[in-house]
Structure formats: structure tokens, C-alpha cells
Amino acid sequence: xxxxxxxxxxxxxxxxxxxxxxxxxxxxQEKLLQKQLKYVYRNSEFYRQKFNExxxxxxxxxxxxxxxxxxxxxxxxxxRESQKESHKRFxxxxxxxxxxxPDDIAFTGTTSGTSGSPTFTYTFTKQDLNFLNNYxxxxxxxxxxxxxxxxxxxxxxxxxxxxxILWGIRSHGVLPIDxxxxxxxxxxxQYAQMTKPNAxxxxxxxxxxxxxxxxxxxxxxxxxxMQSIFTVGEIGIGIPEIKKKIENAYGCRxxxxxxxxxxxxxxxxxxxxxxxxxxxxxxxxDIVDPETKKPIQINDGSIGEMIIxxxxxxxxxxxxxxxxxxVQVFTNECPGCGFKGKRIKVxxxxxxxxxxxxxxxxxxxxxxxxxxxxxxVTGEIRIVLDTPPPRVTPPLRVKIEYxxxxxxxxxxxxxxxxxxVLHTEARVTPEIIWCAPGTLEKxxxxxxxxxxxx
Amino acid sequence: xxxxxxxxxxxxxxxxxxxxxxxxxxxxQEKLLQKQLKYVYRNSEFYRQKFNExxxxxxxxxxxxxxxxxxxxxxxxxxRESQKESHKRFxxxxxxxxxxxPDDIAFTGTTSGTSGSPTFTYTFTKQDLNFLNNYxxxxxxxxxxxxxxxxxxxxxxxxxxxxxILWGIRSHGVLPIDxxxxxxxxxxxQYAQMTKPNAxxxxxxxxxxxxxxxxxxxxxxxxxxMQSIFTVGEIGIGIPEIKKKIENAYGCRxxxxxxxxxxxxxxxxxxxxxxxxxxxxxxxxDIVDPETKKPIQINDGSIGEMIIxxxxxxxxxxxxxxxxxxVQVFTNECPGCGFKGKRIKVxxxxxxxxxxxxxxxxxxxxxxxxxxxxxxVTGEIRIVLDTPPPRVTPPLRVKIEYxxxxxxxxxxxxxxxxxxVLHTEARVTPEIIWCAPGTLEKxxxxxxxxxxxx
Numbered sequence: 001x002x003x004x005x006x007x008x009x010x011x012x013x014x015x016x017x018x019x020x021x022x023x024x025x026x027x028x029q030e031k032l033l034q035k036q037l038k039y040v041y042r043n044s045e046f047y048r049q050k051f052n053e054x055x056x057x058x059x060x061x062x063x064x065x066x067x068x069x070x071x072x073x074x075x076x077x078x079x080r081e082s083q084k085e086s087h088k089r090f091x092x093x094x095x096x097x098x099x100x101x102p103d104d105i106a107f108t109g110t111t112s113g114t115s116g117s118p119t120f121t122y123t124f125t126k127q128d129l130n131f132l133n134n135y136x137x138x139x140x141x142x143x144x145x146x147x148x149x150x151x152x153x154x155x156x157x158x159x160x161x162x163x164x165i166l167w168g169i170r171s172h173g174v175l176p177i178d179x180x181x182x183x184x185x186x187x188x189x190q191y192a193q194m195t196k197p198n199a200x201x202x203x204x205x206x207x208x209x210x211x212x213x214x215x216x217x218x219x220x221x222x223x224x225x226m227q228s229i230f231t232v233g234e235i236g237i238g239i240p241e242i243k244k245k246i247e248n249a250y251g252c253r254x255x256x257x258x259x260x261x262x263x264x265x266x267x268x269x270x271x272x273x274x275x276x277x278x279x280x281x282x283x284x285x286d287i288v289d290p291e292t293k294k295p296i297q298i299n300d301g302s303i304g305e306m307i308i309x310x311x312x313x314x315x316x317x318x319x320x321x322x323x324x325x326x327v328q329v330f331t332n333e334c335p336g337c338g339f340k341g342k343r344i345k346v347x348x349x350x351x352x353x354x355x356x357x358x359x360x361x362x363x364x365x366x367x368x369x370x371x372x373x374x375x376x377v378t379g380e381i382r383i384v385l386d387t388p389p390p391r392v393t394p395p396l397r398v399k400i401e402y403x404x405x406x407x408x409x410x411x412x413x414x415x416x417x418x419x420x421v422l423h424t425e426a427r428v429t430p431e432i433i434w435c436a437p438g439t440l441e442k443x444x445x446x447x448x449x450x451x452x453x454x
Numbered sequence: 455x456x457x458x459x460x461x462x463x464x465x466x467x468x469x470x471x472x473x474x475x476x477x478x479x480x481x482x483q484e485k486l487l488q489k490q491l492k493y494v495y496r497n498s499e500f501y502r503q504k505f506n507e508x509x510x511x512x513x514x515x516x517x518x519x520x521x522x523x524x525x526x527x528x529x530x531x532x533x534r535e536s537q538k539e540s541h542k543r544f545x546x547x548x549x550x551x552x553x554x555x556p557d558d559i560a561f562t563g564t565t566s567g568t569s570g571s572p573t574f575t576y577t578f579t580k581q582d583l584n585f586l587n588n589y590x591x592x593x594x595x596x597x598x599x600x601x602x603x604x605x606x607x608x609x610x611x612x613x614x615x616x617x618x619i620l621w622g623i624r625s626h627g628v629l630p631i632d633x634x635x636x637x638x639x640x641x642x643x644q645y646a647q648m649t650k651p652n653a654x655x656x657x658x659x660x661x662x663x664x665x666x667x668x669x670x671x672x673x674x675x676x677x678x679x680m681q682s683i684f685t686v687g688e689i690g691i692g693i694p695e696i697k698k699k700i701e702n703a704y705g706c707r708x709x710x711x712x713x714x715x716x717x718x719x720x721x722x723x724x725x726x727x728x729x730x731x732x733x734x735x736x737x738x739x740d741i742v743d744p745e746t747k748k749p750i751q752i753n754d755g756s757i758g759e760m761i762i763x764x765x766x767x768x769x770x771x772x773x774x775x776x777x778x779x780x781v782q783v784f785t786n787e788c789p790g791c792g793f794k795g796k797r798i799k800v801x802x803x804x805x806x807x808x809x810x811x812x813x814x815x816x817x818x819x820x821x822x823x824x825x826x827x828x829x830x831v832t833g834e835i836r837i838v839l840d841t842p843p844p845r846v847t848p849p850l851r852v853k854i855e856y857x858x859x860x861x862x863x864x865x866x867x868x869x870x871x872x873x874x875v876l877h878t879e880a881r882v883t884p885e886i887i888w889c890a891p892g893t894l895e896k897x898x899x900x901x902x903x904x905x906x907x908x
Contacts, residue, residue, distance in 0.1 A: 083648075092604075093648040103602030105629050108649075117648065148557030150546075157611045158634035159645060175559050180612035182636040191613060194537075194547040194571065195562075 008266045009337040010274040013138040017278060025278050025341075030063055032279060032311040037061055039099065040319055046082055046096035047073070047319060064285060068295040072288075072307070073320040079119050094120050100315045109161045122161045123316040129167050131312055135260035135277055136168020140199070142263065143228035143255055147173030149198040152226075154179050154188050154206060161259075162232070165201065168260075174199075181206060185213040192224055200229045204236025204246065204254075211249045222251040229254045230263070235364055238270055238345060241374040258346070267336025272343040274334065282309040284329045284342050286320075290350040293322065298342075300331045303360075305350055324350045326362060352449065354383075355390045359427045363449040366398065366428070369421050375403040376414050380440045382451040384433070389450075395431040399451065404437045462720045463791040464728040467592040471732060479732050479795075484517055486733060486765040491515055493553065494773055500536055500550035501527070501773060518739060522749040526742075526761070527774040533573050548574050554769045563615045576615045577770040583621050585766055589714035589731055590622025594653070596717065597682035597709055601627030603652040606680075608633050608642050608660060615713075616686070619655065622714075628653075635660060639667040646678055654683045658690025658700065658708075665703045676705040683708045684717070689818055692724055692799060695828040712800070721790025726797040728788065736763040738783045738796050740774075744804040747776065752796075754785040757814075759804055778804045780816060806903065808837075809844045813881045817903040820852065820882070823875050829857040830868050834894045836905040838887070843904075849885040853905065858891045 011018050017025060037058035040047040050073040051057060061067050074082075074097070082095035092102045106126040110118035124132065145151060151169055153176040155162040169176045177195045179188050181202075189210060192200075200207070207229055214221045229250060237243040237256045246254045257263035261281055262273040275284050287296050287304030296304040306325045310317040330343040348362035355361070363383050371379040378401040385392065400418070402411060415432050423429050466472050471479060491512035494501040504527045505511060515521050528536075528551070536549035546556045560580040564572035578586065599605060605623055607630040609616040623630045631649045633642050635656075643664060646654075654661070661683055668675045683704060691697040691710045700708045711717035715735055716727040729738050741750050741758030750758040760781045764771040784797040802816035809815070817837050825833040832855040839846065854872070856865060869886050877883050 087648065087650070091650050093650070101602075103627070106624065108629060108631070117644070148555075156634070156637075158632050158637060163632075170560065173557070175562060177562070178612050178617075180610070180634060180636065182634065183610075183612060190571070194541065196541070196545050196547070 008142070010142060010263075010265045010276065010334070010339040012278065012341060013135050013276045014279050026064060026285065029278055029282055029285065029311070030067075033064075033067060033282065033309065034058070034061060036309075036311050036313075036317060037319070040097075040317060043099035044097050047099075050074075050319075064282070067282075067309075068286065070320055072293050072322045074318060075322040076119060076324065079121065079321075080117060083117075083119065094123050094316060097319075098123070098316055100125050105315055107164055107167065108159070109164050110159050111161055118159070121316070121318070122164050124164065124313070125315045128313050128315055129164070130171075132164070132260050132280075133168040133171040135280065136165055137172040138276065139230065139255070139257060139263045140169070140172050140174060142266070143199065143230065143253070145172070145174055145199045145228060149227075150175045150177055150195055152177050152179065152188075152192050152195070152197040152200040152202070154181055154200065154202040156181050162201075165259075169201075185210055186217075189214055189217065189219060193219070196225065198225075198227045200226055202229070202231065204231040204234050204242055204256075207231060207246045207250070207254070208242065211245070221249050224250065226250050226252045228252050230257055231255070232257055232259075235346065235368060237264070238272075239368055239371040239379070240270065241371060241379065243270055258344075262344075265334060265337035265339060267334075269336055271334050271336045272328075272330055272345040274337075274339045275342045275344060278341070280311060280313075282311070283307070284327065284344050287327065287329060288322070290326065290353065298329050298331065301328060303328045303347065306344075326350055326353065353390050354392050354396070356392045356394055356396055356428055361392075361396070361426055361428050365426055366422065366430075367449065369425055370398075370400060370418060372421070373414065373418060376406055376410075377401060377403055377418075378437050381449070382440055383449055384451045384453060386453050388454055394429070396428055397433060398430045399433045399435050399440060401435045401437050401440055408434075462596070464596060464717075464719045464730065464788070464793040466732065466795060467589050467730045468733050480518060480739065483732055483736055483739065483765070484521075487518070487521060487736065487763065488512070488515060490763075490765050490767075490771060491773070494551070494771060497553035498551050501553075504528075504773075518736070521736075521763075521774075522740065524774055526747050526776045528772060529776040530573060530778065533575065533775075534571060537571075537573060548577050548770060551773075552577070552770055554579050559769055561618055561621065562613070563617050564613050565615055572613070575770070575772070576618050578618065579768045582767050582769055583618070584625075586618070586714050586734075587622040587625040589734065590619055591626040592730065593684065593709070593711060593717045594623070594626050594628060596720070597653065597684065597707065599626070599628055599653045599682060603681075604629045604631055604649055606631050606633065606642070606646050606649070606651040606654040606656070608635055608654065608656045610635050616655075619713075623655075639664055640671075643668055643671065643673060647673070650679065652679075652681045654680055656683070656685065658685040658688050658696055658710075661685060661700045661704070661708070662696065665699070675703050678704065680704050680706045682706050684711055685709070686711055686713075689800065689822060691718070692726075693822055693825040693833070694724065695825055695833065697724055712798075716798075719788060719791035719793060721788075723790055725788050725790045726782075726784060726799040728791075728793045729796045729798060732795070734765060734767075736765065737761070738781065738798050741781065741783060742776070744780065744807065752783050752785065755782060757782045757801065760798075780804055780807065807844050808846050808850070810846045810848055810850055810882055815846075815850070815880055815882050819880055820876065820884075821903065823879055824852075824854060824872060826875070827868065827872060830860055830864075831855060831857055831872075832891050835903070836894055837903055838905045838907060840907050842908055848883070850882055851887060852884045853887045853889050853894060855889045855891050855894055862888075 041058045082097050083093050086096050087093050104125045107124045108120050109122035111121050151174050157163050157180045166176050179191045211221050237254050255263050258273050261277050262275040286307040290305040306323045306327045308318045308321040326348045327344045328347050333340050348364040352363050380401045382399040384397040495512045536551050537547050540550050541547050558579045561578045562574050563576035565575050605628050611617050611634045620630050633645045665675050691708050709717050712727050715731050716729045740761040744759040760777045760779045762772045762775040780802045781798045782801050787794050802818040806817050821835055834855045836853040838851040
């Protein structure tokens, strides 16, 4: 930890919260929560019904402890049903949990990568957008991106969620150069060269991909002169080798972020997403066991499913929404920047969880642990399943690509070291199947983690 | 003309202009022009140099007549050079003709379908956007789209020009459902079904394409319940058969528009784009001969290259900008709605113009005239060129697809009728080569008009 990193320690977005103790923050969240629960109860048939089913009234919820006793109100499937019903009854797709008039919606975006019909989760009034803009502005400022700067914004635009981030970028006085990824890497590089952006937002996969594509065209991405890159939506820079590769190639810091909820700090090492928005979301003070949905006590390192309860939002606040994302919560002070609030790492999806001899195992955690052995491995793996998850009859079989410059006679030594780490960190002793580099198919978007033999 | 159309006659966007005589409008434009010329002279090296080269000062321009004596300041090629220079000297791509600080740019978009490096023509400050929003709002209101409505916005988004229209849609209180066309027609239809939009913006090609694609999936686009469709960027609904087909299928009125400059009226027949924005652009009071660039006197039906001079804009106003678009200007009162201002029809690109025995012939005009014979023809044509344009040794050879239900024995009769119309309306007597329906390749975007044999 050097002096510069100390200077750039992350703070909460709302400066008042920086003066609060952890207990005061919880108290503040409880006050906002009471207000929000009354609001959603008054303004939506859906939430009124959820409270009725739980045999509770908003007035009954006086603390987070009371709150944790409420059942889960919503998840992706329930959200879809709610949307179907509002479509049929009111001719709008936002769901029965819409709390504002549909006339007051200023922006709608759907979640991106999902299968099935889209959910209009990111639906905001003007007031919502103005509120959310603060968090994006805070992150940009932390990353050294100032009013008057230009930012290469390269996602799949249109109805997708990322587009709402554009409002925050603009409200910060930064000009987005929004090139749809579907235009292809050649076009993205052309716009980067022409507009000389000071920063970029894209997935880590795209940031990596552009390094190679640029090289093929005789371009060095380091010449763009970028100040910072903000990545989203993949584990990506949680893997040290990936963080290092992107930072070295572009000659800048790369930050990981989770919408408006938080971002990683300016440290060489990755210490997770710093949760800067306790006034926007109860998260991460609400994680549950993914199977029983019972609350999990939060200690440093606790793992559970992330439950979203949005405060201060008008249009479509999510309340006790089970995200299906497994996160690990850290409560100690950030070793990188000294941030005193909570941090989280996304460790996978509940749907992907495997159970081996009673132990919960997350494929993405395995992938991350194995990636630490780059360049002895390429980082590409597949978990071979003979029967549908989550239960696996041991041993867990894992295909791993060895690195291009590895002498095969060294494989058994590398194998022992990987097995040891997996045993210690993930409590699993796999059978390793070595594959030649480049033989496991690679996708630019989401590479599958499973090879299904059933 | 029925009573309903009379009620919905188009007005100028700025209500004050509706009370002005044609002479007063010109006077008003001249005042705005004097202010704008001084502004661009003060604020950009580029325009200062153009005035110097012309041996003139902004103060010398007191009337449109004075103005028409100035040479052309700009076209696409000069714009690219200007951009290259600002990129090199100042590290921004907006061009040496940028009149505001790059820090004040709130939006940038490039022109879409062009070849070569993109031009950042659509670059605006916040004030520019607020000003332009009025024109979009006016058009939406004319089309019966009100605050609280939803509008399916299906273009290639990202950096493209159409995205700036989104600002106007939102400022009118309308929620855009912006589905990038690159997501494919299936996705566009899915979002239309889910969100029940009251209106849509897309190219006429896409509107046509969706009719068939919907039918394949058992969907009837008429069930969307749309109120109006606004199309842009193609001749499309200038062809009566295309206008009729779209209106019948969707059960709504379709309007053609040219950015903020104007839109077509609510009449069954197409009477061109009504120029509602004399305070935004000198157009259509400035057309020139495409070869000599000398001003053309504007009478009802005059044809010339459209010169853009933008008034009231701050960031990147175009001044004496030769667009390469050939337009026909109409000065008589609109027979459909009674609009008293000027109207225009886009009739082609200067690059596409052919010269046959000293007569200027526009392929798109030929295509439009032939399309009037649908269903005897499919509407698909190709002009066969043996040598590079513009000069053609007669006869002009035109391939025409006959309609699917046409008995070939009737072709010579149809041919006589087509030849007669082309002779009268386009002053050309072509040789017609009949092709079976579906044999000329069709593209969703821009179908080529020429078949080059050289």
C-alpha cells in the first residue's frame, strides 16, 4: 500500500454517511426502509399482496431484524409473472409492482444476458435518474474522469441496462462516445482513435479482445492515452492476471463496478466492490442461504445470496428481491485504500452451485483459483457433469488447458499445486483432465463453465 | 381533401412564424443569419478562413442575395479534413469549425450509412439540444403522440445520428423503447408486443420487413395498435404503394421526416416534407446547381442541391454546406393540409445523377415513377451502366421486375405505359429489360440502383 493509494481511498457517495458509525448507517437504512415499505404498500397492488400473504404491515417493520423475517417477495420468475399481469390488465410491461404512474417513466431498460422474455427491471422516473446519477458521478470522479472528458462507452445499447449509466455519465459533464459492440471491434477501435477518449466502459472480455484486435491492425491500445477503464458484468478483473493484462496494455487503472451500488478501488490488488450506496440499497446488509432463504449473519467473509431492497427509488423499487447472485461480503477495512464500509465479491450464480459431499462449490470460484496459475494454465476450464446439478458424485472432474509454453513433463507438479489450492480454498479435491492450449472453445461473451454429459 | 385533414394542417414549429408573410420570414432568416455568421466568424478559425478566402466579412452579408454570392464553405470531404486537423491540433474529432468549447458538448453522433471515416456532424451543446427538442416535440404532437405515450425507436443506435432524436422524444414526455435494429427483427417484434407502443420510428424498409416477419410468426402488426409511424432516411413513403402498404398493415398514418427540418402531413397522398423550421435552417431557401454551385431561383417545382446553413446552433453549425442531396422545392400551398410554407421532396444524390443528351436524370426519380406500376411490377429495378456516370449514351437501359401475377403477354402493353410516363415526367426514353420477379437482388438497407458493367 503506497501513499498515493492512501490518498485515493474510497468514500461513501453520500458524504454524510462517511461521518456515521456502522450502527448509525444501519439506523439510517432502517429509517429509509420504513418510508420505502410504506410507499410501495400504498402504491402497488403487488407489494400490498406480498405483505398480506406474509401477515404483516409495513408499520410492523421497525428494524433490519424485523425485515429479515419477511419472506422473499420477488425473483426473476415472479417479476416476469408480475409483468405479464400488468401487460394484460393495464397494457404496460413494467409489472404490477410499478409504484409510479407509467406516464412518469423517463427511462426503461431490460437486463441483458438472460434467456427468456426480458424483464424491465431498470425502469426509472426522472427523480430516480437524478438520484442514481450521483453514484455514477462519484465513481467517475474517483477514477479521475472529469467534466469535459470523453468516455468510450461500448456496450450493447438499445433497451439494455447499461444505457441508464449514460445518464450518469452525461450528468457528470462527460461526453459518452457510445459505440454499440454489435458494430464490431474494428469500428470500436476506429472511434477510439478518432475521439481520443479519456476513459472507457466495457466488459473485461471486450477490453482484452481489443488489445489483440488492435495489435492485428498495428495499433497499440496504450496509445489511446486512457486514464481509467470501468468494467462490469463479469468476474474479469477479480482475476489478478486479467487485471494486470488490461492495466499494462492500456497503461491505466481498471475498475470493476456493480451498477450504482459500488466499485473497486485504486489499488494494485483487487479487494472487491466497495459498497458506497447504503442509502440506495439495503445490500449488502441482507444475504440469505440460497436454499432455505434464511438470513445469514454477516461476518468478514460470509457467503450468501444477495437480496436487493432498493431505497429512495420511485418507479420500480425492488423489495426483498432474490437476485440469484452469490456474493462474499467483507467487513474489514479495505487493505488497499482503507475504505471502512463493506465490500463484496461476486462468486457465482445460485443456479451454478454444485454440492459435493454436502459442501457448496461455485464453479466461478474454481475458475478464479485456477486462473492464478496463469501462465502455467491458459485460464480456460470446463467442469464435466454426468448428471444435472447441483449434486455431484465425487470426484469433480475439471478440464484445464495448460499454458502454451508448458513442458508436459511438469504437468503432474502443477496438478498437485492446483489440487492443494482447491482443497484449501474451495474444499474440493477434483480429478484434473489436462487439455492442450486452445482446445476448449472460447466465447467473447459468456464462456460456458459446464460440459454437460447428461 | 376532407375536413379532418383540414383540421390537422401543418404549422411552423415556432408559432410566431405562422403569422408572418413569406417576405417577413425571409427578413427574419436574414437577421438570424447575420447573427450566426458573426458568431461562427468570431468562434472558429475554419469559418474565419473561409470568409477571408471569399474576401468578405460577416458584416457584408445583409441579405440572402448577398449570402448566395458566397462560395460553398463545406461538404463532406472538407468536413473530414477539418476533423482531421482538429484531431491533430487539439485532440478532438469535431473539426476546426467547432464554435463552442469541446467541454460544452453534450451529445455527439455521426452520420450513419456513409463510407469512409465518420463525420461528427451531429454534435450539440445542451442549449442546442433543448432548441432542437422543440421540432421533434412538434412533429410528435402533430402525429398524435402525447406525453405518457411509448414509442418504439428502432434504429442502429450508439454513435448514430438518430440517437439525438431520442432527446426530443424524451423531452416531449414520451418513453422511447429503443431496440437496436442489430438485435434482429424477432427481438424488435418481441419488444413491440411487450411494451405496446403508441407509435414507432424506423426506416420504411424496416416497417415493411416487420410486416412479413410478423406474419411468419403468426403476429399481425395491426394488433400493436400504433397511432403513427415516423420514417426517415429513405425515399420510402414517397412511393404511394409503400405508404399504402405500411398504413394498411399497421392501421395507422405514416409520416416521413428529415431530422428536425420538417415532416410530411396527415394526408392520404404524399406531398413531401413540410419545412417547418425557417429559424433553424436557411434551407430550403438555398438550392444550387450541383455542377456550378450557382444559386437557383426558387419557383414551384425547382430542383437543385440542398445547401444547409444552420441558424441558432452553437456547437457545430453548418454554414453553406453542400449536402449532395438533390431536392425539389414546392412553393404552392399543400393540397393535402393547406400548409402555406415550402415543401421539399428528396429526389436523389448529386453523385447518382445521370446526364442523357444534356438532360439531368435521377435514378431514384425513375424508380419512383416505375413503382407507381406496382403490382404490374415489383418495384425493384436496376439501371445498367456501361461506362462510369454521369454521362450515358442513349438509350438508358433499365431492368425491371414484372409482378408475380403478371401474364407475360401483357408486358409490352405495360412497357408502353411505363415508357410514356418516363418520357413525360423524367424526359428519358429507356430501353426496358424485363426480369422475372425476385431475380434482382434485394437488400434491407440500401439496394443498389446501378448495375455497373464497366
